[in-house]
Amino acid sequence: MNAGAYAYLSGMTAIHSELGTDLPLTIGGRSFRSRLMVGTGKYRNNTEMARAIEASGAEIVTVAVRRVDLDRTKEEGILYHLRPDEYFLLANTAGCYTAEEAIRYARLAREAGFNEFIKLEVIGDRETLLPDTEGLLTAARTLSREGFAVLAYTNDDLITALRLEDAGCAAVMPLASPIGSGLGLLNPYGIRTIKRRVSVPVIVDAGVGTASDACVTMEQGVDGILMNTALAEAKNPVAMASAMRLAVEAGRLAFLAGRMPRREVAMPSTPETGMLE
Amino acid sequence: MTQLRILVNGELRQVSGPATVADLLRHLNLDPRTVVVELNRQIVRRPRLEETALAEGDTVELVHFVGGG
Numbered sequence: 001m002n003a004g005a006y007a008y009l010s011g012m013t014a015i016h017s018e019l020g021t022d023l024p025l026t027i028g029g030r031s032f033r034s035r036l037m038v039g040t041g042k043y044r045n046n047t048e049m050a051r052a053i054e055a056s057g058a059e060i061v062t063v064a065v066r067r068v069d070l071d072r073t074k075e076e077g078i079l080y081h082l083r084p085d086e087y088f089l090l091a092n093t094a095g096c097y098t099a100e101e102a103i104r105y106a107r108l109a110r111e112a113g114f115n116e117f118i119k120l121e122v123i124g125d126r127e128t129l130l131p132d133t134e135g136l137l138t139a140a141r142t143l144s145r146e147g148f149a150v151l152a153y154t155n156d157d158l159i160t161a162l163r164l165e166d167a168g169c170a171a172v173m174p175l176a177s178p179i180g181s182g183l184g185l186l187n188p189y190g191i192r193t194i195k196r197r198v199s200v201p202v203i204v205d206a207g208v209g210t211a212s213d214a215c216v217t218m219e220q221g222v223d224g225i226l227m228n229t230a231l232a233e234a235k236n237p238v239a240m241a242s243a244m245r246l247a248v249e250a251g252r253l254a255f256l257a258g259r260m261p262r263r264e265v266a267m268p269s270t271p272e273t274g275m276l277e
Numbered sequence: 278m279t280q281l282r283i284l285v286n287g288e289l290r291q292v293s294g295p296a297t298v299a300d301l302l303r304h305l306n307l308d309p310r311t312v313v314v315e316l317n318r319q320i321v322r323r324p325r326l327e328e329t330a331l332a333e334g335d336t337v338e339l340v341h342f343v344g345g346g
Contacts, residue, residue: 039346064345067286068312070305077311077341094345108340110321221294228346
């Protein structure tokens, strides 16, 4: 972000923090109230998933593209359990290891007819599920040219984030820590740097484990968080979803409010004058 | 009437020909509004399902949305 844009944002955030309110989050020309986005994977059952998503207050909900089970022995599609008119469905390309594969999945997702958004994942390694940045950039360029609003899952590297922005991405989604790890925000500096330098929204995706992780992440000034496992694998996903909703709001407001400076020495908060003789 | 051998989601299926993609979906009891169809790596848009004919040896992928993060 250039200095002018940063000053503008600071001015806007000052006004809104005084009011204790926030601007909507705008991605790819669409506005959203909630800065928390949630996935639909790994829940114990679909009823629990639907209740947790409702409790999270999320508007953007991610889904994946997979083969229909022709024998219907497994669960039906996600849309039997999640009303598509209540949520903004964000399809992902999870499980794709090449640009070509991710492009194929993205096109299939768009054909489902809900929207042109795609959460682009091109995975480079099965153990860490870290992104293949070369494949990611290739797919991001192609899909952006085809009119997709690309939200690119990426690492905490500034240069990749800048190149994704140049590639036409509608948002960059750096990780807090590896997918499904629940290790929290490992590189706050990296995330802050990306937010400072990139103009498109920065949504931290993956790695948030509990509410404090979400709060600290939002305090870095990012535009939102996407999470799945932290809710799905909580002992009580509905309660955790409520906690995450509050944590994202708290972290966002704390960022807008502007924290006090850090000091290496104590400073009394009570007057030192007027003491008894 | 001929039998067409078609690979659907990786499984070999036989359908009575001539048949369209829409016929295949009806045969599989699938609502075309809930699936996306790829025929030999090309997406078949919904308005074209009724007019797109299947041929011996075709590869069809039928996908939908499932849970994911």
